[in-house]
Amino acid sequence: xxxxxxxxxxxxxxxxxxxxxxxxxxxxxxxxxxxxxxxxxxxxxxxxxxxxxxxxxxxxxxxxxxxxxxxxxxxxxxxxxxxxxxxxxxxxxxxxxxxxxxxxxxxxxxxxxxxxxxxxxxxxxxxxxxxxxxxxxxxxxxxxxxxxxxxxxxxxxxxxxxxxxxxxxxxxxxxxxxxxxxxxxxxxxxxxxxxxxxxxxxxxxxxxxxxxxxxxxxxxxxxxxxxxxxxxxxxxxxxxxxxxxxxxxxxxxxxxxxxxxxxxxxxxxxxxxxxxxxxxxxxxxxxxxxxxxxxxxxxxxxxxxxxxxxxxxxxxxxxxxxxxxxxxxxxxxxxxxxxxxxxxxxxxxxxxxxxxxxxxxxxxxxxxxxxxxxxxxxxxxxxxxxxxxxxxxxxxxxxxxxxxxxxxxxxxxxxxxxx
Amino acid sequence: xxxxxxxxxxxxxxxxxxxxxxxxxxxxxxxxxxxxxxxxxxxxxxxxxxxxxxxxxxxxxxxxxxxxxxxxxxxxxxxxxxxxxxxxxxxxxxxxxxxxxxxxxxxxxxx
Numbered sequence: 001x002x003x004x005x006x007x008x009x010x011x012x013x014x015x016x017x018x019x020x021x022x023x024x025x026x027x028x029x030x031x032x033x034x035x036x037x038x039x040x041x042x043x044x045x046x047x048x049x050x051x052x053x054x055x056x057x058x059x060x061x062x063x064x065x066x067x068x069x070x071x072x073x074x075x076x077x078x079x080x081x082x083x084x085x086x087x088x089x090x091x092x093x094x095x096x097x098x099x100x101x102x103x104x105x106x107x108x109x110x111x112x113x114x115x116x117x118x119x120x121x122x123x124x125x126x127x128x129x130x131x132x133x134x135x136x137x138x139x140x141x142x143x144x145x146x147x148x149x150x151x152x153x154x155x156x157x158x159x160x161x162x163x164x165x166x167x168x169x170x171x172x173x174x175x176x177x178x179x180x181x182x183x184x185x186x187x188x189x190x191x192x193x194x195x196x197x198x199x200x201x202x203x204x205x206x207x208x209x210x211x212x213x214x215x216x217x218x219x220x221x222x223x224x225x226x227x228x229x230x231x232x233x234x235x236x237x238x239x240x241x242x243x244x245x246x247x248x249x250x251x252x253x254x255x256x257x258x259x260x261x262x263x264x265x266x267x268x269x270x271x272x273x274x275x276x277x278x279x280x281x282x283x284x285x286x287x288x289x290x291x292x293x294x295x296x297x298x299x300x301x302x303x304x305x306x307x308x309x310x311x312x313x314x315x316x317x318x319x320x321x322x323x324x325x326x327x328x329x330x331x332x333x334x335x336x337x338x339x340x341x342x343x344x345x346x347x348x349x350x351x352x353x354x355x356x357x358x359x360x361x362x363x364x365x366x367x368x369x370x371x372x373x374x375x376x377x378x379x380x381x382x383x384x385x386x387x388x389x390x391x392x393x394x395x396x397x398x399x400x401x402x403x404x405x406x407x408x409x410x411x412x413x414x415x416x417x418x419x
Numbered sequence: 420x421x422x423x424x425x426x427x428x429x430x431x432x433x434x435x436x437x438x439x440x441x442x443x444x445x446x447x448x449x450x451x452x453x454x455x456x457x458x459x460x461x462x463x464x465x466x467x468x469x470x471x472x473x474x475x476x477x478x479x480x481x482x483x484x485x486x487x488x489x490x491x492x493x494x495x496x497x498x499x500x501x502x503x504x505x506x507x508x509x510x511x512x513x514x515x516x517x518x519x520x521x522x523x524x525x526x527x528x529x530x
Contacts, residue, residue, distance in 0.1 A: 345434045349466030352432075356465060357529055366528035373527045376520055380468060 003253040004217045004229065004237045005101065005210065010252055011093045014132070017139045020100040026145055028219035029104050033153040036219070038112045042068060045112070045215060047223035049235040053090075054080060054171075054208030055284070055313040056388075057234065057301045060215075063205065066195040067113040070203035077118040078180065078199070079106045081209040082164045082171030084123065085284050086335065087315040090239035091209035093251050095122060095129035098213070099136035103159065105212030107146065108219060110157050113205050117158045121176050124163035133161050168339035172387045173206040175341075186341050187387035208313075210239060230256035234300035240314040242268040254299065261295040263316060275320035279404065283312025285332045286392035288399035289325070308399065324417035325404035329397055330358040336393040347390040350381035354393050361408055364415025371408060374401055425459045425500065426479040427451070428530060432466035435473035439489070443474055446490055450497050459500050464530065467521050469513040479525050486512035 003009045007023065020026070032041055046061025067075070079102060081091040094102055102120070110118045120133045137159050140146040148156045162180050169175045170185035177199045179185035198204020214236055218226045230236045234256040240263050242249050247269030254263060260282060264270065271277060277292040282299075288309040290297070297307045304311045319328060337351040354377060360366045378394040385391075401408055410418040429435075429444040448461045469475045472486035476496070483505055485496065495506045524530075 342433050345432050345466060345470035346468060348432050349468045349470075352465040353524070353529070357524075360528060369527040370529065373524050373529065376523065380517075380520055 004226075005094060005098070005213050005239060006251075006253045009254075010250060011097045013097065015098050015100065017100055017136070017143070020098070024220055025100055025216070026104055028216040029107050029145065030151060032108055032111055032219060033151050033155060038068060038114065041108065041112045041219065044218060044223050048214075048218045048226040049223070049232075050211065050214055050218060050226070051234055051301070052208055053210035053214075053238060053313060055085070055286075057311065060207065060211055063195060063207070064109065064112050066193075067203050067205040070196045072202045073114075074117060075113055075115040075202055076199040076204040077106055077110045077113065077115045078173075078176055078194075078204060078206045079109075079118065079120045079209055079212050080171065080173065080176055080206050081120065081122040081126070081129065082176055083126075083209075084166060084168045084171045085313055085315055087241055087243050087284065087317060088313055089241055090251055090314065092123070092126045092129045093239070094209050094213050095120075095126065096132050099129075099132045100140070101213050101216060102133070102209055103136050103140055103146075105215040106159065107150075107157060108215045109205055109207060109212055110159075111155055113203065115205065116156060117160075119180055120159065120161045121164045121180065122161055123166060123171075125166055130161055130163060137161070167341070168335075169341045169387065169389060172389075175387070176206060177204060186343055187389075189386045210313075231298065231300045231302075233302035234311070238299070238311075238314050240267075240299070240316055242316055242318075245271060245318050245320065247272050256300045257298045257303075259295070260297050260299055260316070263299065264295065264318065271318060271320050275322075277318060278321045278323055279319040279325055279328075281309075281317040281319070281396065283310040284315040284317075285335060285396060286310075286388075287312050288395035289403055290399075291403055309395065324411075325400045325407045326358065326362060326411050327417060329400040330355070330362055332396045333358050333393050336389060340389055344385040344390065346381055346384035350377055350384075350390055351393060353377050354397055358397070361411050362415075364412055366412075368409075368412065370412075371401060374398060423458070423480065425481065426530060427459060427461040427500070428464040428467075428477045428479060428525075429461065430465075430467050430469070430473060430475040430477075431463040432470065432473075434470040435466075435475055438473050440474035442490065443476070443488060443493070446493055447476075447496070450493060451500070454497060454501065456500055467513075468517050469521075472512045475513070477521065477525070479530060482522050482525075483510065484513055484518055484521075485509040 042064045050060040051057040083091040165185045172187045174188035175185040194204040227235045252267040280290040333354040337355045340351045381390045476485040
């Protein structure tokens, strides 16, 4: 298919500024500067139904409107490419292959909210993405797409890259702001939200890389065209990442609403070695496990929620027969316990308690009463904490116990994985 | 029948640690050894969720929850461990729901 983000539907080639212009690049930017004031621009993004691609799926147009309405100057845009989600590579690939697309989306966001500075906040391990983004900014500056009085308009914008810390929480919106302010990347208590009190206390729009990369096409081709892709719940396309467990790992851009089976079997070529599927984690480590029967679920927020899981940021993990789901769940719990920043004691307690409990089960220590404690731990953490990390291990842990009870009871009885 | 072991669990999560729980843990261990209390095991615990009232110490299986413990309280706590009265001024500070959750986790073997 012709992608909105990847012209070939998957990453292919390092797009130059010239090649980007040849497919309509910066036309949306020029059109906005020439004849589209910020409010109608925001209305277009709202009408398109674009939702954040970083995981939460918040309506992008609403976030822009809130930032636009907030009081105070200067204003900022942060294009969030912290990308610390295990298995996610979409933001890196967009920045490496199509840096001008990401930049144009960022410029449109800056114009919409009246920002004078924009940061491309990029995971510092992504050296090539950082280099490509820096080169794109320099080219755009040289050609008058960025800088003072862009294209002869009254609008001025400075853009710079910021190498993001590599901890998991550094990708959280407010932690990113702390990092850019030169502090440790720790989430802030909310409210206030960044749209009103963001970078240096000023209105700040934080959007994921992929979210912003959708904007130029929406402006150029219109909200109706965008809504023609995807579903009513989640219009457009999304980049899905498959890992080494499939025959063809990689990043695939698909219209939202595509059945999960198409992604796994047609794009990914099915499980490597033709193994049978045991479990699916459709939206990264903070989503709930699904059974193989769920392969026909459509990939959008609503359908996955109805199936008992979530879309997240499009990292799909598959587990073949023979995988012990207790071991996989323990690994996920250990990840969140390790990445809990330590600011909120309740998060430390909850994430640590899951690990302690799952380790007991793993070794066959304790009885079935341990399993009964799992929902109580999740309930304890509900509504607590500065950020959503505290709620992240709950769906995988609770769903694993519910869907794969045999793996847990075998461990309890034998202290090891099922044969 | 063997005498029941008393577990003295000292929270060492961030809040309690900030309020000196590591010192409490070390001092309690030393006092218990000094007194020759062989049926008492003092050990760290990852968190009791009673962060506003730390440092927290929970005795198990007797389910006595001591909150806002300081080094000055250790004489009375050790006296309790030797068979003396419960140190009432240190109990009843943490909400009942949190206490119940923690006691259930301990009953399930999570310590």
